[in-house]
Amino acid sequence: MYDFVDKEVAKLDLPQRRVRHELFGQMKHPEKLEGYPKGVGNGPFKMTVVIRDDKRVVDCRADETLLVALERAGIAAPNRCRSGECGFCHSRLASGNVYIPPNLDKRRGADLKFGYVHPCCSFPCGDVEINVKVK
Ligand code: FES
Numbered sequence: 001m002y003d004f005v006d007k008e009v010a011k012l013d014l015p016q017r018r019v020r021h022e023l024f025g026q027m028k029h030p031e032k033l034e035g036y037p038k039g040v041g042n043g044p045f046k047m048t049v050v051i052r053d054d055k056r057v058v059d060c061r062a063d064e065t066l067l068v069a070l071e072r073a074g075i076a077a078p079n080r081c082r083s084g085e086c087g088f089c090h091s092r093l094a095s096g097n098v099y100i101p102p103n104l105d106k107r108r109g110a111d112l113k114f115g116y117v118h119p120c121c122s123f124p125c126g127d128v129e130i131n132v133k134v135k
Helices: 002-010 066-072 109-113
Strands: 045-051 054-060 091-095 128-131
Touching: 045 066, 054 066
Parallel strands: 045 128
Antiparallel strands: 045 054, 091 128
């Protein structure tokens, strides 16, 4: 359906940030998506999670988002849409690399400039460290 709708919406010349998509569940097989880096492997990788003064290290896999890995480790990271749209989960990527599917990368300019990612649609490509704001 999106193949059709996206073409029709493009004719309206709307700003891209105004066009939203629903994911309909957890994304699977990021390695099959456009631009996925070669040679990543499936891990497990180490994700160092900094929450205020607390630091934990949890396992994460290349085929799961950072948010899923956080939740699997029992960390209640903020989230709402789980599809990269709302920015509610944004967290600073202190080190490491992640893959973000191009069609889900809805980060604002300030997020890009200061190294923030949306863990709900970011897949680890190795060991990473993120700073998570938990209220
Ligand atoms: S939960 Fe909405 S962008 Fe991550």
